Amino acid sequence: MITVEEIVTHVGRDVLRTVTTGPGGPPVRDVTLYDVGASTTVRAGDLVLAVGVADHSETARRILREIAAADGAGLCLHASGADGDAEATTALAEELGVPLMRVPRGHSWDRLYPLLRTLVDSAAAVTRGGRQHAEQAEGDLFSLMSALAAVVRCPVVVDDRELRTLAYSSEVAADDLRRESILSRSIPPSWLERLNAEGVLRTLHRSEGIVRFPPWPGLSPAALHGRAGVAVRVGREVLGYIWVAEVHPLTPAAEEALLETARIAAIHIMRREVADEMDDWSRAEHGRALLCGGGRGLRELGIGQDWQAVVIALSGTGDPPGHAAALHREILPLVRLHFAQRHHTYPARLAHELFVVVAEPPTAGTPLTLLARFTRSLLDHVRDRDGVRMRAGMSSRGPVQDTARLRQEATRALAVRGPADAADVVLIDDVRDEAILGEVADHLNAHPHLTAGPLAALLAGAAADDVNVEALEAFLRARGNVATAARDLALPVNTVRYRLGVALKRSGLDPADPARRLVAELQLRAWRARTHHTPPAR
Known part of the structure; x- marks a missing residue:
């Protein structure tokens, strides 16, 4: 008990x-x-x-x-x-x-x-099995595997459900498979293909007892001994596998010890998974607090008041909003893999958006280009594993207390629309001008009185491909030069001059006034953002 x-x-x-x-x-x-x-x-x-x-x-x-x-x-x-x-x-x-x-x-x-x-x-079961099993249950997985190896007198190893090596007994490697698995911390792909082809894993999933498979034909004992395997499970859920390299046949007592050890190993693996989930949840909670409130609880996280932060916004291209939660759970361990050994990193989800907060002491100063490379590696991993194409926006570096502002920068960088072959990772410093203009356009749209004026009559009911609006936009971009606007639109100068005349007549805009030209260009940007119209490709 x-x-x-x-x-x-x-x-x-x-x-x-x-x-x-x-x-x-x-x-x-x-x-x-x-x-x-x-x-x-x-x-x-x-x-x-x-x-x-x-x-x-x-x-x-x-x-x-x-x-x-x-x-x-x-x-x-x-x-x-x-x-x-x-x-x-x-x-x-x-x-x-x-x-x-x-x-x-x-x-x-x-x-x-x-x-x-x-x-x-x-x-x-430990109560029935006596003191030896009680001592095994109290140790770690390596101690458990060593205790089992002493009973079965064969080398043993335990993998998690993803076939990543968790622990092994201390004997000299029995064969190539054990040696390669320990060195790479997982079953090598070539061996995994053979296990799947032979149906070994499928058989282990279906069986609650010991499953044996002999050495493959043509391989010497140095390459592969026969294996006795058992699934480590909780109810019907398989958490991992214990493998015994049968350098000699197992006795009935050894088989019973293997089955009992699988039950005890389930405790260790489940505890490990729960601990990882708690760590992920804790990191996500801290990440949300940083993103929303800045400097609360920094001491608890081991973050100094003088630390710097960078915020990365992640988005799956074309993903429905409901996919964000599932994608977040998938990304958390990948963030640990790509960032956690180098930085204080806190992944978090706000609404349907995913973020990663990277905090560093002021002496670290990891170049943003290096962080972008880590991020690109993360996105490549997600695409290769899950088939999801993602993009990322990266803020500038700023005080850790300003993470709420940095989050807005990362989101703005992600929202800037580039060409079809735009980089997967967009740094705010590379698109700062467009981001500022986009923010100004959002501000104008949030305050309708700022969109009033001469252009209102022209834009009322105008379509995205209105040729007169196009001519006016090109004219404003060209700082009032009709010839430059015509080259931009790939049209004859007289055609652009005529369409511009129509636009100016409808709007009553005075093109000679620099202030009115600036306001008109900003209002046109706001109109395109408000109506989701993009300028036609030329």
């Missing part, structure tokens, strides 16, 4: 935070999801996860009384941040002697529930 305190130790206090411990209480016999919308019975030894119940609510206190009456093991609630009423729940838990734990906001029960169930089930 396992106690509540042992569960908290295994899972980690970043995932489960003990509020009250109680007098010890009964061992945890089962994990129960308490749904207030259904009939849920609490039994002796149940650790209750209250789904959708805030820790400050009266419902939480009612469930506490049910647990106390049934001699349950404890209660887990989502933290709500309502400290005043939450204190009443804490006081009641202390009075009833029921252990109370809180799960940080944003963390999903979907991942915590199977982890807790695996811990409880494995604790029961």
